[in-house]
């Protein structure tokens with residue numbers, strides 16, 4: 001929690017104003033942040049200085065694992081976070097590749113599970129990583145990348161957390177995740193949960209101990225309409241200790257994640273938090 005608050009404070013103290021053309025808003029911005037999560041010690045990186053809707057964050061990631069491309073499928077899992085990008089962004093609404101209501105196009109999970117090959121067919125990046133790790137193999141390329149510049153024009157948003165690189169050291173699995181752009185008040189609250197949970201889940205289904213997750217962020221920003229709430233409300237609060245995440249031990253394979261797993265298979269213990277803060281969202 002302290003590393004999150006330190007990043008927020010650093011943006012407030014040292015951030016530079018940058019105008020963002022896509023949203024038409026100014027963002028207070030810093031470059032480079034390195035966060036670390038102790039998955040072995042189960043210190044779940046939930047924000048405690050406001051109420052965090054962690055279930056929606058896990059639902060969003062489960063949708064990526066399943067390769068979803070429709071905001072309706074995300075809603076059915078319990079997460080509304082793609083409604084705006086799928087249905088309210090003017091540039092995407094006019095894009096000829098948009099297949100209709102709720103379509104997100106070839107983003108995130110679509111690239112992770114079915115990256116189109118130029119010579120035909122598709123690559124299932126996640127399946128390959130799961131298969132290798134399950135056999136105890138780390139070929140130094142256990143990478144799942146959502147970042148496909150050749151198909152940016154076919155999706156509603158370029159992926160922000162774009163690459164996940166797994167590493168096996170002995171019987172312990174580690175994860176390094178890369179993020180190009182980070183809405184610190186809203187997105188990071190979710191992304192911390194997702195990096196942590198992805199490592200915990202992958203260790204569980206490939207039969208390894210979970211180690212550390214390293215989260216590397218390039219452009220970390222606070223939108224102009226979020227700044228006051230962050231500086232004068234959230235940053236004035238004292239954090240509580242980290243809660244713990246419990247994952248149903250019956251989840252044993254990628255097929256389990258693809259088929260029957262729901263948010264009921266995840267529980268958080270000892271989550272003490274301050275009141276909710278409703279930050280404005282930029283489409």
Ligand SMILES: Nc1nc(=O)c2c([nH]1)NC[C@@H]1CN(c3ccc(C(=O)N[C@@H](CCC(=O)O)C(=O)O)cc3)CN21
Pocket residue numbers: 052053056079080081082085157183186187188189190277278279281282283
């Ligand atoms: N500007 C922007 N920021 C983001 O963080 C973001 C995007 N766009 N577009 C794509 C996804 C969608 N994500 C989102 C979208 C909405 C919330 C959000 O509104 N969170 C609220 C309430 C969540 C709920 O009730 O489930 C929050 O208080 O955390 C969070 C992440 C993260 N990403």
Ligand SMILES: O=c1ccn([C@H]2C[C@H](O)[C@@H](COP(=O)(O)O)O2)c(=O)[nH]1
Pocket residue numbers: 022157158160161181182183184186187188191
């Ligand atoms: O997982 C996510 C997804 C998105 N974001 C934020 C970061 C930016 O504020 C916007 C994306 O805008 P771009 O113009 O494409 O950079 O969404 C996030 O923090 N986490």
